[in-house]
Amino acid sequence: MSQIFTPVHIGRYELPNRLVMAPMTRSRANDDDGVPTDIVATYYSQRAGAGLIISEGVYPTATGKGHVRTPGIETDAQVDAWKRVTDAVHARGARIFMQLMHCGRISHPSLLPANAQPVAPSAIKPAGQTWTASGQQEFVTPHELSVAEIADVVAGYRAATRRALEAGFDGVELHAASGYLPEQFLSSGSNKREDQYGGPIENRARFILEVLTAMVKEAGGDRVGIKISPEMNYNDISDVNPQATYWHLVEQLNAFNLAYLHVALFGTPFDYHALLKPRFNGAYLMGGGLDRAKAEAALKKGQADAAVFGSAFLANPDLPARLRNGATLNAPDRETFFSAGEKGYIDYASLDAAEPA
Known part of the structure; x- marks a missing residue:
């Protein structure tokens, strides 16, 4: 029997299969107010065959926005729009968690209220660019958060969690990967603080734990997950000893009785799954370049409890049916990953017989 299509317990939920739709930025919100457009509900409901959907990254507060046309969860209008999304997903019997994504220094003043400086643990300018309404712009030197300001950011995450639940989400995921604010605090290359949030790993992990x-x-805890991606090194992030860093972090997570740990690996030769899964007590979600064969092998060997698929779900709204039936997969159109409108978003073809036997 295929392990992919067996039930799995994640947090408080019993899911019908072990296929998880990865969080993927798609840039289909209104850029002026961060409200998801009407087609967002269609997009997620089309993919409700997943055992669990994790939403695209959603900024908890406007100061956490990092890319053009990304959505928020701070205002009533944003909550109302997301409620239409969760209603559409639940109508098809699926579960959906919201990923909370504070980009920190990976932003630009033109994306932030009153053209504010992006924030970070330390005032270190990252290399690279972000997409704004006027095209790509170089990152700037961020504002180093004070201890009081850190407390405000933490409070913003709490308020965003409450708002996500009000919007009907079944849970929330903390985005602690991809070089965004939580990973900026965690990593020695971006965190040069000399207070309780910097220095040894016990201090650098403090922000994520708070x-x-x-x-x-x-x-x-059973409605909260966390995503990490050790040595992805995206958005100019680096750490002097990542294996020790993530060993320590994951061991601290067990105190929260989290729904899951989502580990996505890209490009590192080190097997972090073998290092981290034995140290985490909850459901372990494996992601990063999986196909059916790799996912089946990992599940059968007990290396993961569920398999996270990204671009395959993006291009195949009926991915579970296609995998079950051995059907050919649509190829993702990378030119439309972050564009506006329906093309490359809700117009991918489905199989005629999408419901598996």
Whole structure:
């Protein structure tokens, strides 16, 4: 029997299969107010065959926005729009978590209220660019957060968790990968602080643990997950000893009784799954370049509890049916990953018989 299509317990939920749709930025919100457009509900409901959907990254507060046309969860209008999304997904019997994504220094003043400076643990300018309404712009030197400002950011995550639940989400995921704010605090290359948030790993992990504490207070641990991606090195992030860093972090996570740990690996030769899964007590979600064969092998060997698929779900709204039936997969159109409108978003073809036997 295929392991992919067996039930799995993740947090408080019993899911019908072990296929998870990865969080993927798609840039289909209104850029002026961060409200998801009407086609967002269609997009997610089309993919409701997943055992669990994890939404695209959603900024908890406007100061956490990092890319053009990304959505928020701070205002009533944003909550109302997301409620239409969760209603559409739930109508098809699926579960959906919201990924909370504070980009920190990976932003630009033109994306932020009153052209504010992006924030970070340390005032270190990252190399690279981000997409704004006027095209790609170089990153700038960020504002180093004070201890009081860090507390405000943590409170923003808590409020965003509450808003996500009000919008009907089944849970929330902390985005602690891809070089965004939580990973900026965690990593020695971007965190040069000399207070309780910097220096040894016990201090650099403090921000993530405080954010998780706040999220768990709102949702309960069994409705909170976290995503990490060791040595992805995206957005100019680096760490002097990543294996020790992530070993320490994951061991601290067990105190929260989280729904899951989502580990996506890209380009590192080191097997972090073998290092981290034995140290985490909850459901372990494996992601990063999986196909059916790789996912089946990992599940059968007990290396993961669920398999996370990204671009395959993007291009195949009925991915579970295609995998079950051995059907050919649509190829993703990379030119439309972050464009506006329906093309490359809700117009991918489905199989005629999408419902598996």
